[in-house]
Amino acid sequence: MSLLLRDSPGARAGLSIALATGLYGISFGALSVASGLNIWQTSVLSLLLFSGGSQFAFVGVIAGGGTGLAAASAAALLGIRNAVYGMQLNALLNPRGWRRVVAAQVTIDESLATSTGQSDPVEQRRGFWVAGVGIFILWNLFTIVGALVGNALGDPKQWGLDGAAVAAFLALLWPRLRSREAGAIAIACAVATVVAVPFVPPGVPILVAAVVAALIGFFQSSRGPEGEGLEPDLDPYRDPETAGES
């Protein structure tokens, strides 16, 4: 293992991202039980849905009083980018048989980013599997830890757990705001949400924003330069010199 790590930049990147990302599971577990889900429901989301944004969306809608349908819809829409990742990874790694099913389950922002961040095909494969499987294991372990801690805390508001949810969503959004256009889309959808809240049932404002975002994407698809920040992947290898810009 140490030999593999020393000689493999893909495995090294995958492991460090797995450690950093797996820990977020604590915040998901705590927020999920604060939203009213029990530990089993929380764990099933981490095991089977296994896509941080979709999981936070699901419990976020439930916490806001939304219906199960609205929660599942928000989670499903936020998972659409995973289909695009799957297409990219299929072309890159071409997994066969049962490996394809496992690869699909561990296809998330971080495994895609780790894999595409490598140039050597062998390292692309190692990066994907180490990040994907590593995050899956740690994410699920820390989800349980977070759910148990959250359960023991009592009134979640007193501990600011609703504030933690706000911070988590902003932190998921933040790295995607790399261009002025991305910022404009975020603001347009935020405004659409605020306007919709008093008029429709909880959960639906998020779907209204989704329609706005999809329309913007549909009508602007013909223009826009490469690397403007709208491509649906996260880049963990951003140059520290330029990471703060845009």
Place this chain on the structure above:
Amino acid sequence: MTLWFWIIAACAVGFLTKLLGYLVPRKWLTNPRVARIAGTLTIGLLASLTVVNAVASGERLVLDARLGALVAAAIALWLKAPFLVVVIVGALAAAALRFLGMP
């Protein structure tokens, strides 16, 4: 029980979405419209979820301690704090403001 149903439904749809990516022909990916909609949808949904969790309470807009969490988290992100630190900062800000009497 109904919640369980929607949890399982969300999980099934989530996995099938991922698997679908591995099954569609590669050339679909070269359609820039598909890729861009996936990108704008992700940004729009995350922005919406941030706002809903910050100011919505059922069908009402309320300004409470969560707004402080939003500002504190933005400052932490601007200072390039890692994800978990940002989440903790958000929780601490909301908890502190409530302790000081904010709703």
